[in-house]
Amino acid sequence: MESNKNFVVGIFDDEDILLHAVENIREKGLKIHEVYSPFPVHGLDDALGYKRSRLPIAAFMFGATGTSLALLMQIWMLGYDWPMIIGGKNHASLPPFIPVTFELTVLLAAFGMVGTFFIASDMKPYKWPRQFDLRSTDDKHVMAVDLAANKMSKDEISTLLKSSGASEVNEKNF
Amino acid sequence: MQVTSSIREPLITGGKTVRDVSEDISRQVEGKPTQLWWIAMGISLVLFTFGFYCICTLLWEGVGVWGLNKTIGWAWDITNFVWWVGIGHAGTLISAILLLFRQKWRMSINRAAEAMTIFAVICAATFPFAHMGRLWLGFYWVFPLPNTWGSLWANFNSPLLWDVFAISTYFSVSLVFWYMGLIPDFAVIRDRAVRQGHKMRANIYNALSFGWDGAARTWSRYESVALILAGLSTPLVLSVHTIVSMDFATSVVPGWHATIFPPYFVAGAIFSGFAMVLTLLIITRKVFKLEDYITIYHIELMNIVIIITGSIVGIAYITEFFIAWYGQVPAEQYAFFNRMQGPYWWAYASMMTCNVISPQLFWFKKIRTNIVATFVLSIIVNIGMWFERFVIIATSLHRDYLPSSWSMFHPTIYDMGEYIFTFGLFFSAFLLFAKFFPVINMAEVKSIIKSSSEKKH
Structure with missing residues (x-):
């Protein structure tokens, strides 16, 4: 794992708010690193622009x-x-x-x-995943935005996430 | 997004939130086993130990300790084998076929039903293994491995060999399907353990979850894996009991030699499997207080499946009789007449009462929504399905072609012991599963909380 990666992490309570937020955020030109959910959210892969699995x-x-x-x-x-x-x-x-x-x-x-x-998916029994927020397997949808991959500043990203419906915005460094 | 329909009953009651799902289901994994669990485990282990003694005797002495004779060379062993394999079918039907049909009510029950499938198939497999006598050589007999008899290979024309491939594929694919479903839920327990500061539990459940991260990309792949596994399991489960029925149908024994067997066996398998799912889940929901997840509505829907498959089985019985009469083959006619009127009439009568008449009671809504009635009937159905296999197998054999070789089957303590062994094995495995694994698929249930749960008022 690379060291010193800084992420802005948005927490969403509801899958519908999350779906709209993803569309809104991507329209604004922000690159989303990944979204972590406790259950499969239908349409999320399309909203994030992922290709169909082969x-x-x-x-x-x-x-x-x-x-x-x-x-x-x-x-x-x-x-x-x-x-x-x-x-x-x-x-x-x-x-x-x-x-x-x-x-x-x-x-x-x-x-x-x-x-x-x-x-x-690079899944192995002895590997721990990168965990942005432990609640992402419980009841929260967690959106991670990589600071290095985006031109916007930390504050701009936080404001955008908040205005898109995030209930909390945190920072996470690895 | 979906909106709750006012016509449909909610699948999850009690105003549960997504958070409650993690809490309610993980709690029994995290807590200490209850006294009831220990008592049940104790009883299961007693059965297991007694049965294990019987199996050891069987392996030491040989198949002669069973009550088989020259005429009836197959009796309880194959009856129990078919019975257990049949029970397994409901788990795959619930998780695979209902997934393809997008039936959301499968979500609360699929985990336990699939666990039941796996344990039932293990129980079934003990019978052919024990019957082989020198089971350490069994692999050479059933798998095409190079061996010391030159390169004389296994006979691929034999339905018994097809059965080996069908059952082992069914077992391993069901295991993979079940495990794939467990992966996200293991991650739930892992993350809860991290928050609660249980280091060892976190590490164990992380290993079990293969380091699941819940990323949208992983979920997207995961969903296509689940869909294709369902698509593969559907013909697989139908093929398994088809091939099991061919063990009999490809022979020339009157009473076995019938082309109706494959669909008839598959319907019977689903029938008995749903009965066993009900028996297990009615206990599980009570013991683990899961009444809000496995509701009366779930039980009612399963009872409707029992009516349908039970009626198919009933029609198959009648068709067999009709064809035996209409076909005008004396041996065939005699075989069926003998089932009804011969010395095994009581087995036949039990089969007809338990399988044809008793499920029809579920036409009454009062009965199919009553837990006690469902529990009793689910056990009756499984007794009936055991008798069905016994009737087909033993009564077709016991009147051989020559009256001088006519015979009856009397089970010995070792016949019974091995059946008891499988009960011990099945229930202890299920209890271990219910203690250490989440008994309800949390990820799937969470995904329907918004669209199909009772809202808090």
Whole structure:
């Protein structure tokens, strides 16, 4: 973590006020570092201008890998490596391979996507997140503005946050 | 933003604020276990220990200690297995299918229901494991691993092998789904611990929460993960009981050999699962004082699901009978006639009474909004669903093709012991969960406080 980063932190009590505040603040040209909420606020990612997550694509790729691996494994094992006649059917007949193929598709898609989520969000059991305000997991929405990334002064930012509906404005240094 | 509809009943009562949600749910994690908790845990551990002794005997002596015979080679073990797997289905239905349908009432109950799923699947898995005898070799038999028999692989044409893949995938994906839901709530407990000065608790819950920060970017990713996991779990949960039913349906035993089995088993699974969710949640809401979160309205909605799935099960029973008669295959006709009139008529009668008649009582609003009646009926439904599996499995087997091999099944203490073991395991795991993990999904409940809670007047 970089040292000596100064943030102005706005505390919001209500998700609707927060959403309007984000739009208002971004219109005024202030760059928001991040907003921390106790629960998902719908429309907040759009208001902050975040692009849609590409995790669905990752899930699809992992799922497709699962499908191919499962089919290849079963066809190779029962069709080529040790062919056996079971119930007079072909060595490598497709229909009985579908259940296992489906399960492995789901398994790889789910685990691959969740693993990607942890990597993309940089989440690890031994890592403590940067906490601007401990109430952000309780009942407050916390907006952090990086002073170094903005041209406005500390006081101007505080006034803007207050006028947008923040119930409190604090400072936080890391 | 949403506005509370005057037509719909609020999902959260008691004028709760967002702050109250953290307080009410975290409190039981932070406090000491109550006396009631210790008593329940003690009873569960006694059951667990007795059952564990029975399992050890089984592994030491072999499957001969069970009451199985040449004719009835599958009885309580597979009945219990199917029963537990079925119970698990409600958790996934509540958390995945209701999420896809945007049903907000799932939010107060999904955490506990998913926990139930996971523990129920663990309980189910003990039966095939124990049945394998030398379970340390089991992995070679059920997974395609290179082994000492040349490279003779597992048989992918066998529904039993499909079952292995289905159950293990179901278990691990449900576990991941459940854990993903827990992550933001662990962070709530972590931050409360920091404020209260409990260093160790803060560190443990931070590790459990993977250092959750609650940033808008993380929430946005998190929501798409939840949606896709729901999308993956929905066909998965339907596939699991479909494949379990194929253990029977792909055979040629009269009474098992039926194409109606997959949908019939899935409906039965959801039916019994909702009954178990009700049994557990009626106790949980009382013990942890969660009446404002799990309201009568939640209980009523779950009872409506029970009416629907119970009626599907009833129709499936009637269809089976009709097809047995209409199909004009003597063996098939006999199998069904024997279920009704043979020596196991009492099992059949219990199944019909508990599964077909008793859920119909929920058509009366007075009954489906009454806690005591719901609790009693939820237990009756699960007794009925146990008998359903017993009827399908044991009565189809006990009249073999040759009258000289006709037989009856008499369970031994070891058959019962292993069933008791799973109850001990299930309840002790659920009690541990209820003590150390938040039993209600705080983040989700907080998100509906504004739109669906009773306002303070």
